[in-house]
Amino acid sequence: MAAAQKRSPSLVLFLNGFVGLWLMIAAGPFLWTLWGSFKVEGDFFSKADWTYALYGIRTLAETGGVFTGNGYHGAWVQEEFWRAALNTGIVVASTVVISLTLGTLGGYALARSGYRYAFWLLMAALVFRAMPHITLVSGYLLPFFEWNIWGHLPTTIIVLVAINQPFTLWMLHSFFLNIPKDMDESAMVDGCTRFQAFWHVIIPVMWPGVITTGLFSFLLAYNDFAVTAMLLSQENQTMVPKIASFLGSTFDAGNIMFAVAAVVSAMVPLFFLVLFFQRQIVSGLTQGAVKG
Amino acid sequence: MRHRAFFWFILPSLTAMILLIALPIVSVFVQSLYVEHEQILKVTKNCTPFGCKEETTVDFEATQALTKEAPLGKFNGFDTYANRSHLAFYEVKTAWRTADGLQSFFSNLMNLPFYKALAFTLSYTFIVTPFVIVLGLAIALGVNALPKVIKGPTIFVSLLPMIVTPLIGSLILFWMIDAKGIIGATLQIIFDDPDLSLKASPALTWITLFVYGIWHSAPFSFIVFYAGLQTVPEETLEAAMIDGASRWQRVRYVVVPYIAPLVTFILLMQLMDNFRVFEPIVGFSAQANATSLSWIIYNDLRGQDIQLFGSAAATSMLTILGVAVLLTPVLIRTWQQFNRKVV
Known part of the structure; x- marks a missing residue:
């Protein structure tokens, strides 16, 4: 089917952008939660700065490492x-x-x-x-x-x-x-x-x-x-x-x-x-x- | 296949369905005609040197004995259906008489648990379903245009929201929209309102649940449409192009006829599934602002002190009635098709 339809570049760009956005919406929440499950509560639910959850600032302060298995142990x-x-x-x-x-x-x-x-x-x-x-x-x-x-x-x-x-x-x-x-x-x-x-x-x-x-x-x-x-x-x-x-x-x-x-x-x-x-x-x- | 062989082959499966699907519906109907025993009270005289006082307490032993003797409760006829927690005929009549306009009538109606749940269930069913179909089609068209190598991984990722347990999926989103979660906190910054909470107002809660529903079900319609697009023959498209059909005309007159039957299929599946919306309300702890028919049955059965079997059963019967209404057009259509095939 792809061969039969020559798409204009702008349409392809739009479609690809749309799919990319969908993929972020589909997978983003899972990846975010997977990553956050190795942090402490203060990072995963950090009101001050969402990048805390990425770098694990409080996790480092509380447990001495950037990742923690405390949640899983608990x-x-x-x-x-x-x-x-x-x-x-x-x-x-x-x-x-x-x-x-x-x-x-x-x-x-x-x-x-x-x-x-x-x-x-x-x-x-x-x-x-x-x-x-x-x-x-x-x-x-x-x-x-x-x-x-x-x-x-x-x-x-x-x-x-x-x-x-x-x-x-x-x-x-x-x-x-x-x-x-x-x-x-x-x-x-x-x-x-x-x-x-x-x-x-x-x-x-x-x-x-x-x-x-x-x-x-x-x-x-x-x-x-x-x-x-x-x-x-x-x-x-x-x-x-x-x-x-x-x-x-x-x-x-x-x-x-x-x-x-x-x-x-x-x-x-x-x-x-x-x-x-x-x-x-x-x-x-x-x-x-x-x-x- | 001869009747006898057919019977033995189908027997185990049929037994399971009759015992655990058909009979429970009968059981639900019987239960809905009964109501729990009232607790038996006893008055005891409690005498102290300063005088006697009469105390009323619950006679647990007598209540238990009564429950043991007649576990269904006492016969109540169709009164459970009519009471305030269900169809609430009296309350609706009063609201109709006292209301000074449709608006106030409906806002009174929304204070009644059954109508509140019905309103949400119907809104959820009829708002989420069309969005799911449109979004699914859009994703299918988008993925179809991708290079072949990345189609597989794209489909893998797209399937996730649908495959993951509904309760788990809704919890994950719930934590993200929490005032301290990533989306909730970001929204507060965007709207510059530190008290903004998606859980506080009914309207925002409803929208959140709709968004969850679309996110959860879009992959299903995407997959169905995507598979449908693969069956559109390339020759027909080419022929249409040679005949001078524009891109839009090709989509309208070649692609759409191929995928139109799929819309009916998705519509049917989605109506059935969305009508029983339940887990997201538990996951999002949304019961204050949004309840569904399934949720109020669950709530009655879980019961804080006593389980309200009669009440849950009455709601169940009304829900089954709703399912029957939803399914009737489909069944009539299938019946007609079957007859045409036979004749």
């Missing part, structure tokens, strides 16, 4: 953020594995069934996808209290899996539509059952779609606040609600840098996720749009 050791990180790991990994297992089976069925009820199931999934999570949570709480299953990690995992299903089904359904029907049908002509055809023919070729869907399941579970904040007890908290609870307790104690360090710690895995899986994320985001 968050991870003193406030036991590692426990929350561990819980997040358990919740996210289980959610991704379970929802992909259920989603591949269901998505495959929806893609191969031409009946009207498959369409209605997809529509119901679309409606479910639009439900604000907190409205569902308000349905869970009372029964969960009654049955004494509130506050545990498995409960949260199952809830996240269910909330994830509509999206997973849609995505894997449209992915399976792209795998030619002939493949599994010829296997069935050769005497395989439907499940054997799925197991031996579809599973070996489905990994790109599963990885893409898995990334989005990961993001949903990792980024969730409404479910994890309401359904987990204090000691089972994952990272995001833990950060939210930092705000209540640490603002007064003057330990806001703990929260800043925790925020940066929770951000880092996401950076690497985008770094390694950029292509899959982009294709996943556009899958529904460009083809549909």
